[in-house]
Amino acid sequence: MNTREKLVALKTIATREILRFSRIWIQTVIPPVITTALYFVIFGNLIGPRIGKMDGFDYMEFIIPGLIMMAVITNSYSNVVSSFYGSKFQRHIEEIIISPTPNYIILLGFICGGVARGLAVGVAVTIVSLIFHPLNIYSLWVMFSMIILTAILFSLAGLINGVFAKSFDDISIIPTFVLTPLTYLGGIFYSINMLPEFWQNMSRANPILYMVNAFRYGFLGVSDISLTTSYVIIIAFIITLYLFSLHLLKKGHEIRT
Amino acid sequence: MQPALTIRDLEKTYQGGHTALKGVSLEVAEGDFFGLLGPNGAGKTTLIGILSSLVNKSGGSVSIFGHDLDTDLASAKACIGLVPQEFNFNMFEPAIEIVANQAGYYGIERQEAFRRAEEYLRHLDLWDKRRVMARTLSGGMKRRLMIARALVNRPKLLILDEPTAGVDIEIRRTMWAFLREINEAGTTIILTTHYLEEAESLCRNIAIIDKGELIENTSTRQLLSTLKMETFVLDLESPLAEVPVLKNHKLQWINEHTLETDICRDDSINTLFTELNEQGIKVLSMRNKTNRLEELFMNLVENANSNRAAS
Numbered sequence: 001m002n003t004r005e006k007l008v009a010l011k012t013i014a015t016r017e018i019l020r021f022s023r024i025w026i027q028t029v030i031p032p033v034i035t036t037a038l039y040f041v042i043f044g045n046l047i048g049p050r051i052g053k054m055d056g057f058d059y060m061e062f063i064i065p066g067l068i069m070m071a072v073i074t075n076s077y078s079n080v081v082s083s084f085y086g087s088k089f090q091r092h093i094e095e096i097i098i099s100p101t102p103n104y105i106i107l108l109g110f111i112c113g114g115v116a117r118g119l120a121v122g123v124a125v126t127i128v129s130l131i132f133h134p135l136n137i138y139s140l141w142v143m144f145s146m147i148i149l150t151a152i153l154f155s156l157a158g159l160i161n162g163v164f165a166k167s168f169d170d171i172s173i174i175p176t177f178v179l180t181p182l183t184y185l186g187g188i189f190y191s192i193n194m195l196p197e198f199w200q201n202m203s204r205a206n207p208i209l210y211m212v213n214a215f216r217y218g219f220l221g222v223s224d225i226s227l228t229t230s231y232v233i234i235i236a237f238i239i240t241l242y243l244f245s246l247h248l249l250k251k252g253h254e255i256r257t
Numbered sequence: 258m259q260p261a262l263t264i265r266d267l268e269k270t271y272q273g274g275h276t277a278l279k280g281v282s283l284e285v286a287e288g289d290f291f292g293l294l295g296p297n298g299a300g301k302t303t304l305i306g307i308l309s310s311l312v313n314k315s316g317g318s319v320s321i322f323g324h325d326l327d328t329d330l331a332s333a334k335a336c337i338g339l340v341p342q343e344f345n346f347n348m349f350e351p352a353i354e355i356v357a358n359q360a361g362y363y364g365i366e367r368q369e370a371f372r373r374a375e376e377y378l379r380h381l382d383l384w385d386k387r388r389v390m391a392r393t394l395s396g397g398m399k400r401r402l403m404i405a406r407a408l409v410n411r412p413k414l415l416i417l418d419e420p421t422a423g424v425d426i427e428i429r430r431t432m433w434a435f436l437r438e439i440n441e442a443g444t445t446i447i448l449t450t451h452y453l454e455e456a457e458s459l460c461r462n463i464a465i466i467d468k469g470e471l472i473e474n475t476s477t478r479q480l481l482s483t484l485k486m487e488t489f490v491l492d493l494e495s496p497l498a499e500v501p502v503l504k505n506h507k508l509q510w511i512n513e514h515t516l517e518t519d520i521c522r523d524d525s526i527n528t529l530f531t532e533l534n535e536q537g538i539k540v541l542s543m544r545n546k547t548n549r550l551e552e553l554f555m556n557l558v559e560n561a562n563s564n565r566a567a568s
Contacts, residue, residue, distance in 0.1 A: 001331060005364020012361025012370075016354070023349075091345035095355075095406070098309045098339050099362035100331040257271065257312050 001100050009101040010109055017113025021079055021120075028079070029120055032071045036125045039067050040132045043189065055191050055222050061136065064129045065143075065216040066188030069150060071125045073183055073208065074175065076118030076151040077158040080110050081171045084162030093255060103249040107159065107242070114155025115148065122147055136219055142227065143218025149234045150211045156241035163248045163255070186212045192224045207237055259323050261287045261414050261445035262308070268316035269303050269469075277303040279469040280317065285447060285462075287322075287413075290440045292460030292477070293449045296558060300469040301449045302342060305418050308447075309339045322413055335363065338412030340403045342419045342449075348392035352383055355391060356406050363410040370409070377405035380435065397428045404432070408439065415439070417448045421455060433459060453554055457481070465557055472561040487545060489526075491516045494539040503532040 001009070021028040040060070048059035055062060087093040096106055126135070137143060157174075165171045186208030192200050203209050204225075214230035217223040223230070249255075262285040269278040277300045285291045295301050306312030307319060310330065319326045324333035346355045353374050360370035378384045381401040386394060394402060400420060407415060417436070421429045429452075436459060440446050450456055456463060456477070463480055465473040473480065496513035506529050509517040520526060533540060 001335075001364050008364045008366055009362050011367075012358050016350075016358055019354075087347070090347060091343065092347045094311055094341065094345045095359055096362050097311060098334060098337065099359070099410075100334040100364075101362045102331070252313065256310070257306070 001102070006102065006105050009099070010105045010112070013096065013101075013106065013109025014112035014116075017079075017083060017110060018116045020083060020113065021117045028075070028117060029124055032075055032121045033124045033128055036067050036071050037128050037131075039063070040129060044132055055193075055220075057220055057222075058133070060133045061220065062191075062216075063189055064133060065219045066186075066212045068122050068125050068129070069147070069208075069212050069215045070183050070188055072118040072122040072147055072151055073154050073211070074179065075121040076114040077154040077161075077179060078175060079117040080114040080155045080158030081162045081165070081175075083113060084110060084159050085165045085168070085171045088162070088165075088255065089168075097252070097255060103246055106249060107156075107245055110159050111152055111155040114158060115151040118151035118154070119147065122151075138221035139218045141218075143215060146211060146215045146218060146230075146234075149231075149238065150215070153211075153234060153238050153241065156238065156245055159245050160241065160248065163245070163253055166254070182206050182208045185209075187224060188212055207233060210234060258287050260284045260320075261289065261322055262447070263320040264304075264317065265319075266317035267304065267307065267314060267319065269300070269307065269312065270315045277469050278307075278314075281466065281469070281471050282317075283464050283471060283474055285414075285445060287445055288440075288443060289445055289462055290436075290460050291445070291447045292456040292463040293447055293466065294453070294456055294463060294554060295449075295466035298468075299466045301466055302418055304466070305339070305341075305416055305447075305449065308416060309337060310334060335410070336413045338407035338410060338415045340400075340407045340415070340417045340420045342422065344399050344403070346391055346399075346402065346406065349390055351388050352391055352394065352402050352405075353378065353387040355402065356409050359406045360409040365410065373409050373411075374405070377408050381405050382431075397424045400424055401428075401432070404435075412444065414445045414447065417446065417450075419450055420448070421450065421452060429455070465554065467558050467561050468565070470561070473557050488517060488519050490544050491518065491533075491540050492542045494541050497538070501533075501536050501538060503529070503536075505529075506532060 044060035044063060048063075051059045053059070084093070129135070161171060161174050185203065186206050187203065192203045192209065195203065210225055210230040210233045213223040213225045214227055214234075217227055262283075264281060264283050267278050267281045268276070270276045281300070281304065293301050293304070303312055307314045307326075308321070310326070314326075319333075321333040322336045324330075324336065326333050350358075353371070356374035356378060357367070357370040360373055361367065365373070374387075375384065378387055381404060383398060383401055383405060386398060391399065391402065400423075404417075404420060407417075421432055424432065433455065436446060436448075448456065448460060460477050462476050463473070464471060490511070493514050493516065497516075498513075500508050500510045500516070502508075506518050506520070511517050518529065520529065530540070
């Protein structure tokens with residue numbers, strides 16, 4: 001395949017992935033928006049005023065970036081894991097496997113789908129947040145780059161989960177037992193400076209902490225973690241997961257016999 | 258002329274230890290309509306899986322139009338169109354998108370992909386169903402959809418794994434006509450089927466696989482010429498009370514209006530009619546009882562099993 005043909009193949013997979021979640025937007029886009037809106041009402045509006053300031057900001061203002069990031073993480077992950085496992089389960093992954101499309105194009109196509117859904121939900125949640133608090137943007141570039149990198153990272157993680165999954169149970173185990181706890185403990189609702197030193201150090205082992213804090217920096221200009229450290233860690237994770245995903249596709253793990 | 262497919266010593270042993278292919282070698286000429294036959298579990302689908310890169314081979318080599326699967330996989334894949342045994346498309350996508358997307362995976366631009374999708378969906382009588390979700394199509398429509406999808410990249414080698422399974426006879430005959438048409442237009446076709454009538458009618462050359470081994474590989478004509486006996490069914494004008502006894506032929510009672518007899522290919526059928534005339538029995542019509550290839554196929558598989566048991 002020449003470069004032009006590869007781009008056509010990439011566009012085809014990406015378009016198919018975007019159409020897939022767009023067709024069922026009531027199941028894919030609306031629920032996370034409703035859930036996050038409830039967080040805004042309960043934690044931001046009802047409990048928030050009693051908590052007071054967090055890192056010098058209203059509690060509602062403090063949690064908005066984290067909640068947007070949480071929606072992006074869970075949606076980019078779940079889009080790719082469900083799409084990839086679904087294509088394995090219905091065996092239509094074979095349509096792509098038999099074609100000359102290179103593995104890295106297949107991978108990029110699925111990532112495009114995950115990033116698109118992450119962004120769609122992220123934008124929808126941001127619009128809903130405007131009802132509760134005006135939007136402050138400190139650095140649009142940091143905000144935008146961090147949301148894209150995070151969506152890429154969790155799309156890759158979702159694909160790896162999809163490759164290994166042997167049943168529909170397997171695609172919900174990681175989100176339930178790993179992703180959700182890490183997200184909640186990733187500094188969405190609190191600053192890690194509030195924690196004892198031991199738990200602060202433990203929190204630093206959680207990669208989601210770096211994403212949430214860097215993203216919050218894009219809104220508020222404050223972060224518990226250095227911005228450079230956040231970028232280095234996220235990019236290192238993306239490279240590692242990308243190479244591992246490519247290796248799995250090349251081997252045909254759970255795809256070829 | 259370069260062969261469309263060259264297989265040398267192809268082996269496949271699955272993780273559980275089951276050996277599906279034991280050193281199969283065969284060649285398919287360009288433009289051929291080639292039948293790959295064998296009983297269930299013979300290794301046909303494994304072989305097709307290897308050709309289409311869905312199954313990793315354990316040994317041997319495969320070359321498609323000169324492109325080796327180990328060294329030039331992308332070029333080999335570009336030559337192939339596959340109609341698998343089981344439905345393997347997204348049931349929640351419209352038919353036209355399934356076909357057009359497949360073209361996209363081969364690098365065909367969107368506009369051209371939809372043009373080709375229209376061409377094949379119309380040809381296979383699915384155009385009216387183009388916007389319908391694939392899951393709502395009937396079994397026969399789903400099979401035709403997979404054929405349209407396999408053709409959209411204009412493959413030089415079309416592989417069909419039991420394409421007419423579960424399809425009614427009318428649609429099956431329409432599909433045969435269509436397959437003949439694309440073969441005549443230059444596409445090499447490899448067909449596996451359990452309908453031996455289908456193989457006899459379509460294929461110029463036939464290979465038979467049993468328990469992972471190639472037990473026959475020859476032309477359909479050559480294969481049929483090895484058949485010694487044929488069974489004929491005779492429909493009679495008047496009912497008979499008992500089976501007539503003939504000098505040179507043994508008749509079998511089916512019912513009072515129907516008899517059956519085996520005739521050696523070297524013998525003339527005229528003698529049978531002469532003897533029936535002598536007894537005043539008038540035959541209204543005569544037909545083959547079984548498909549000729551079916552008989553041969555059973556003989557070959559039984560012989561292969563006996564040889565294995567003896568060794």
